[in-house]
Amino acid sequence: GEDVEQSLFLSVREGDSSVINCTYTDSSSTYLYWYKQEPGAGLQLLTYIFSNMDMKQDQRLTVLLNKKDKHLSLRIADTQTGDSAIYFCAESIQGYQKVTFGTGTKLQVIP
Amino acid sequence: AAGVIQSPRHLIKEKRETATLKCYPIPRHDTVYWYQQGPGQDPQFLISFYEKMQSDKGSIPDRFSAQQFSDYHSELNMSSLELGDSALYFCASSYQAGAREQYFGPGTRLTVT
Numbered sequence: 001g002e003d004v005e006q007s008l009f010l011s012v013r014e015g016d017s018s019v020i021n022c023t024y025t026d027s028s029s030t031y032l033y034w035y036k037q038e039p040g041a042g043l044q045l046l047t048y049i050f051s052n053m054d055m056k057q058d059q060r061l062t063v064l065l066n067k068k069d070k071h072l073s074l075r076i077a078d079t080q081t082g083d084s085a086i087y088f089c090a091e092s093i094q095g096y097q098k099v100t101f102g103t104g105t106k107l108q109v110i111p
Numbered sequence: 112a113a114g115v116i117q118s119p120r121h122l123i124k125e126k127r128e129t130a131t132l133k134c135y136p137i138p139r140h141d142t143v144y145w146y147q148q149g150p151g152q153d154p155q156f157l158i159s160f161y162e163k164m165q166s167d168k169g170s171i172p173d174r175f176s177a178q179q180f181s182d183y184h185s186e187l188n189m190s191s192l193e194l195g196d197s198a199l200y201f202c203a204s205s206y207q208a209g210a211r212e213q214y215f216g217p218g219t220r221l222t223v224t
Contacts, residue, residue, distance in 0.1 A: 031211045042201060043154065043215040050211075088153060092211070097144060097167030098156035099203075099213055 004102035006089055011108045018076040020105045022089030025070065030094040032065060034074045037086045037104070046074075046087075076107075084109045113138055115204050115216030123222045124192050132187040132219045136204030142166065143185040144203040144213055145177060154201060160185055161208035192223045 089102040116135040146154040156169035160179035
């Protein structure tokens with residue numbers, strides 16, 4: 001995660017909105033992703049955004065991309081206890097295979 | 112919908128032993144990727160295959176090798192295991208190399224004692 005950074009921890013109350021932030025360094029990033037990982041489980045692709053977009057909304061999830069500042073955020077509306085997990089921001093560059101992950105943000109939802 | 116299948120889900124080996132992890136991609140996916148996630152770490156890309164050819168290589172140790180077979184399943188072979196190899200190993204698959212959507216399997220948890 002040295003090229004993609006996230007804050008380590010976020011705590012919110014059930015029903016509130018959560019905003020998870022991410023910064024990346026590679027300006028040639030083509031796709032930016034958000035993955036969710038529940039304890040002991042695999043990585044679930046939540047959503048992704050192409051680098052020429054600045055916003056994408058998918059039900060309770062809103063992704064905002066500020067390409068100038070290399071800043072990506074994930075907003076979860078009406079956060080539920082089932083949203084408690086680690087959220088990874090990730091990037092990929094067109095023409096390359098790998099996805100580079102951030103350090104992950106642990107989201108704790110308080111009932 | 113069918114997902115990526117990995118086997119075994121858990122594996123315990125001793126130092127210097129070998130291990131083989133298997134990955135079965137989503138039907139019609141032709142590309143597989145291997146990632147290693149150490150305890151409390153983010154996943155790190157190891158290697159990928161497209162149409163049975165290695166397509167990209169990351170931080171994979173020389174002690175590890177992998178291949179993709181004609182049915183598109185892949186195996187990650189790990190030899191001379193070290194304590195530091197203890198990790199969660201994920202396989203992901205996609206349709207076509209460099210696809211924007213990589214779907215991850217549940218992972219194989221390898222413990223080296």
